[in-house]
Amino acid sequence: MKNIDSYTHVRGESVYLDDIPLVNGTLFASVYDSPVAHGKIKSLHLDEAMKMPGVVRIFTATDIPGENQIGGIIADEELLASTHVHFCGMPVALVIATSDEAAKAAVKKIKMEIEPLPIITDPREAKEKNELIIPPRTFQLGDTTTAWSKCDHIFEGQTETNGQEHLYIETQGAYAVPQENSAIRIYSSTQGPTQVQRSTARVLNMPMNYIEVDTTRLGGGFGGKEDQATTWGVLCALAAYHLKKPVKYSLHRMEDMRMTGKRHPYSSDFKIGLDKEYNILAYEAIFYQNAGAAADLSPAVLERTLFHCTNSYFIPNVKATAYSCRTNLPPNTAFRGFGGPQGMFVIEAAIAKAAEKLNISPIVIQQQNLLRTGDEFPYGQIAQSEANECWEKAVELYDLNKLQQEVTDYNSKNKLSKRGLALMPICFGISFTKTLMNQARALVHVYTDGSVGISTAGVEMGQGLNTKILQVAAAIFSINPERIKVNTTNTYRVANTSPTAASASSDLNGKATEIACLAILQRLKEVAAEEWKTEVGSVKIKEDWVFVNDKQTDWIWNKLVQTAFVKRVSLSEHAHYAPPGIWFDATKEKGHPFTYHVYGTAITTVTIDCLRGIYEVDSVKIVHDFGKSMNPIIDIGQCEGALVQGIGWMTMEEILYDKEGKLKSNALSTYKVPDIYSVPKEISIHFLETEKDNLAIFRSKAVGEPPLMYGIGAYFALHNAVKAFNPSAIISFDAPMTPEKVLMSLYQQ
Ligand code: MTE
Ligand code: HPA
Ligand code: MOS
Numbered sequence: 001m002k003n004i005d006s007y008t009h010v011r012g013e014s015v016y017l018d019d020i021p022l023v024n025g026t027l028f029a030s031v032y033d034s035p036v037a038h039g040k041i042k043s044l045h046l047d048e049a050m051k052m053p054g055v056v057r058i059f060t061a062t063d064i065p066g067e068n069q070i071g072g073i074i075a076d077e078e079l080l081a082s083t084h085v086h087f088c089g090m091p092v093a094l095v096i097a098t099s100d101e102a103a104k105a106a107v108k109k110i111k112m113e114i115e116p117l118p119i120i121t122d123p124r125e126a127k128e129k130n131e132l133i134i135p136p137r138t139f140q141l142g143d144t145t146t147a148w149s150k151c152d153h154i155f156e157g158q159t160e161t162n163g164q165e166h167l168y169i170e171t172q173g174a175y176a177v178p179q180e181n182s183a184i185r186i187y188s189s190t191q192g193p194t195q196v197q198r199s200t201a202r203v204l205n206m207p208m209n210y211i212e213v214d215t216t217r218l219g220g221g222f223g224g225k226e227d228q229a230t231t232w233g234v235l236c237a238l239a240a241y242h243l244k245k246p247v248k249y250s251l252h253r254m255e256d257m258r259m260t261g262k263r264h265p266y267s268s269d270f271k272i273g274l275d276k277e278y279n280i281l282a283y284e285a286i287f288y289q290n291a292g293a294a295a296d297l298s299p300a301v302l303e304r305t306l307f308h309c310t311n312s313y314f315i316p317n318v319k320a321t322a323y324s325c326r327t328n329l330p331p332n333t334a335f336r337g338f339g340g341p342q343g344m345f346v347i348e349a350a351i352a353k354a355a356e357k358l359n360i361s362p363i364v365i366q367q368q369n370l371l372r373t374g375d376e377f378p379y380g381q382i383a384q385s386e387a388n389e390c391w392e393k394a395v396e397l398y399d400l401n402k403l404q405q406e407v408t409d410y411n412s413k414n415k416l417s418k419r420g421l422a423l424m425p426i427c428f429g430i431s432f433t434k435t436l437m438n439q440a441r442a443l444v445h446v447y448t449d450g451s452v453g454i455s456t457a458g459v460e461m462g463q464g465l466n467t468k469i470l471q472v473a474a475a476i477f478s479i480n481p482e483r484i485k486v487n488t489t490n491t492y493r494v495a496n497t498s499p500t501a502a503s504a505s506s507d508l509n510g511k512a513t514e515i516a517c518l519a520i521l522q523r524l525k526e527v528a529a530e531e532w533k534t535e536v537g538s539v540k541i542k543e544d545w546v547f548v549n550d551k552q553t554d555w556i557w558n559k560l561v562q563t564a565f566v567k568r569v570s571l572s573e574h575a576h577y578a579p580p581g582i583w584f585d586a587t588k589e590k591g592h593p594f595t596y597h598v599y600g601t602a603i604t605t606v607t608i609d610c611l612r613g614i615y616e617v618d619s620v621k622i623v624h625d626f627g628k629s630m631n632p633i634i635d636i637g638q639c640e641g642a643l644v645q646g647i648g649w650m651t652m653e654e655i656l657y658d659k660e661g662k663l664k665s666n667a668l669s670t671y672k673v674p675d676i677y678s679v680p681k682e683i684s685i686h687f688l689e690t691e692k693d694n695l696a697i698f699r700s701k702a703v704g705e706p707p708l709m710y711g712i713g714a715y716f717a718l719h720n721a722v723k724a725f726n727p728s729a730i731i732s733f734d735a736p737m738t739p740e741k742v743l744m745s746l747y748q749q
Contacts (some may be wrong), residue, residue: 037661054102066205151273170219420721613743646711
């Protein structure tokens with residue numbers, strides 16, 4: 001089944017925040033944000049701005065009726081700076097005017113005097129100064145201290161991974177419209193409608209039931225709107241609350257890039273020990289996460305780095321410690337993979353370093369140590385592994401030997417152009433690592449004409465969630481999908497939602513939908529059973545028709561629904577789903593946090609131009625563990641998109657802050673994302689067939705984030721291509737591997 005949004009997408013008819021028709025009298029907002037990364041506010045001059053044409057009012061922290069607080073995990077983030085600023089881009093004042101242009105023009109007239117304070121941008125420096133968001137955390141398995149003595153080879157090193165700008169096509173934004181009795185409706189481009197609702201209630205000192213958040217869809221979120229859509233929703237609501245007028249704010253691209261957080265940069269240390277057969281006996285890692293100026297989701301992201309620090313390998317002795325370091329950058333936040341990719345890069349670098357020193361292919365070490373079913377993860381969960389299956393299938397299906405031979409041949413024939421190849425196995429845990437977040441609800445109505453309306457906790461952001469929800473209902477009822485409509489995500493219809501994140505939303509919301517549909521179906525079958533004086537078990541609905549004892553009756557779905565209504569049977573259901581069996585004890589750092597894991601292997605080949613340092617990704621050949629995909633078209637799209645996003649992070653997307661904490665790569669002229677020319681020339685995706693049971697909806701495993709980590713393969717393929725040209729190059733593990741870095745390492749002495 002194709003994505004149900006494709007029709008309106010290609011016609012330009014899909015509704016995003018900026019497409020919502022405006023209510024008469026709507027005002028426009030724009031933020032004045034701090035030009036300085038750290039300091040004490042001495043004075044704020046708003047007079048000039050107030051005199052600008054069209055300006056209605058300017059709000060500051062003193063206008064907040066409730067708490068000036070938007071911190072989620074930790075209450076450490078002000079909505080509007082009161083006495084201090086902690087990062088360049090921190091909102092200080094909110095200008096409201098009769099047009100977007102007027103608001104932006106007025107922002108330029110605001111002046112602020114600041115007493116500067118020391119600026120930290122480097123996480124290791126923050127750690128030295130004890131600027132930590134939370135106490136460090138350590139995951140441990142076995143005993144590394146005794147294991148080192150058993151190792152024949154020990155290697156140490158340092159790695160860096162940079163941040164990543166989300167660059168959702170639709171920038172952040174919100175539109176708040178006052179309702180009667182002081183209630184407020186907020187249209188928000190958010191992955192977390194409840195987050196926006198909860199923060200608005202807190203800031204306005206209002207009960208949550210007066211705040212309605214409604215989301216039709218996002219033009220991409222990628223994690224950037226899990227927590228950080230809140231600011232704009234709350235700011236619009238604050239102005240609407242005071243002015244009793246609708247207020248809209250749709251951020252300019254450069255405002256968005258400057259004010260919002262990104263993927264967390266990490267600096268890390270590793271130590272890896274192997275025996276003679278290249279079994280990894282011990283692994284230690286220390287992660288320094290650059291959290292930015294406030295906690296945001298950093299503690300949860302940090303946790304996932306630890307969960308994925310051994311990727312898809314079994315290592316009997318592990319000790320991994322992670323520090324969440326407070327710096328004067330915009331608070332960094334969720335980004336597809338959520339800390340997992342950062343952890344996985346380090347183990348891959350450790351393996352690459354060991355292989356280089358041992359003068360063997362990293363592939364030997366990778367394969368030797370793949371996780372098997374029954375192996376224990378450092379956090380105590382026992383693996384149900386597909387790592388070997390994916391790896392072996394990839395090697396066989398894509399003929400690894402031949403691919404390697406082609407690279408060798410190419411390199412021996414070409415002087416100024418070199419190829420590199422790398423394998424990248426992945427393993428990603430599905431579930432929010434915070435157990436309580438793993439719950440969702442669905443509200444299903446069957447109308448008297450037989451049409452079906454569904455609302456869930458999940459937000460459509462291009463990942464195809466609504467299509468999958470619709471498929472669930474169509475399959476359970478066994479009716480034509482055209483009878484079904486998935487509605488906007490709305491906190492009045494479905495309450496207390498977790499954000500649409502962690503790749504888990506089709507599982508969570510799909511299963512809630514399944515439960516609701518099954519309950520309605522049961523009641524409908526009872527109506528039919530009564531009519532035909534038979535058992536409920538003898539009644540079936542098949543493709544819109546009622547069957548009794550496997551014989552088709554003259555009742556079509558509509559007739560069944562109408563009869564049920566006449567008999568005063570409920571045609572609506574609200575259902576709740578919480579996956580069973582997951583738990584985690586943070587005092588011991590052990591548990592069973594994930595409902596299941598997703599596995600896969602990618603083979604990546606690249607070609608570099610050894611005169612210019614530029615490169616192309618020739619092919620990425622993947623075997624991916626989809627379980628049993630319920631929508632292969634959507635799932636392939638997710639794989640391709642995530643892969644390219646991962647390659648972008650690893651190769652070309654370079655975030656640059658200067659020492660003063662100012663973002664230099666603040667526009668699309670200075671920040672390069674993959675375009676049509678930089679995607680791999682060939683992407684092959686093979687579905688690993690498994691009949692094993694899992695907790696995914698219809699056994700169709702979550703797919704949103706895991707394939708991003710295949711992109712790490714591009715980094716190591718480039719690494720190998722450089723080595724083919726300059727075998728003596730000592731390449732530091734410093735991602736992204738930009739053309740500049742490639743060029744420098746090609747000619748490194
Ligand atoms: N795909 C598109 N097109 N746009 C997005 O914003 N976000 C990704 C992924 N795929 C995203 C996407 C992220 S970060 C997550 S966590 C999942 O989708 C969330 O949706 P799911 O739980 O339905 O997979
Ligand atoms: N993944 C994604 N988003 C989250 C998580 C997680 O594990 N925890 C909290 N938000
Ligand atoms: Mo995705 S980073 O969990 O929104």
